[in-house]
Amino acid sequence: MAKFTPEQAVSYVEIQQLINEWSFELDVHNGTNIASLLTEDCGYLVRGGVRTGREAVAQFYKERLETLGATPEGVPTHRHMLANLRVKFTSADAASIGFSLVYFSTAGVKAGTKHADPASAADVRMDVRRGADGEWLIANFDSTPTFIRVIS
Secondary structure, three states, rough: OOOHHHHHHHHHHHHHHHHHHHHHHHHHHHOOOOOHHEEEEEEEEOOOOEEEEEEHHHHHHHHHHHHHOOOOOOOOOOEEEEEEEEEEEEEEEEEEEEEEEEEEEEEOOOOHHHHOOEEEEEEEEEEEHHHHHHEEEEEEEEEEEEEEEEOO
């Protein structure tokens, strides 16, 4: 059973909001404003490579959006469904977190409301840190897919 101090309970809610903002940013803006959610020295493992620093991560999402926009289907609709958030505080201003992610995307198929199967499910791990301004930011991102949709 998780037991938090009152300060940790407040931090838990703030961390949960950070992860919800991350998901919303990816879903609605395709990651174009993600830098504001990351530490300057963030390590972000995505598509088989680590991007180091918020500018490198922002550049990845910019290039990804351009690539997706050039496909015949155009920029897909994305939705990240998050569940089972677990937080382990490593200090007053740092935590390791994990959660389950189910990712829906119309990538590779024509967008529409009749397309409903998930593209993937993953176990996500992040480290988050609270800055001097009191804001929690993502310092490390990694995920392991457990299921991936195969488009034939």
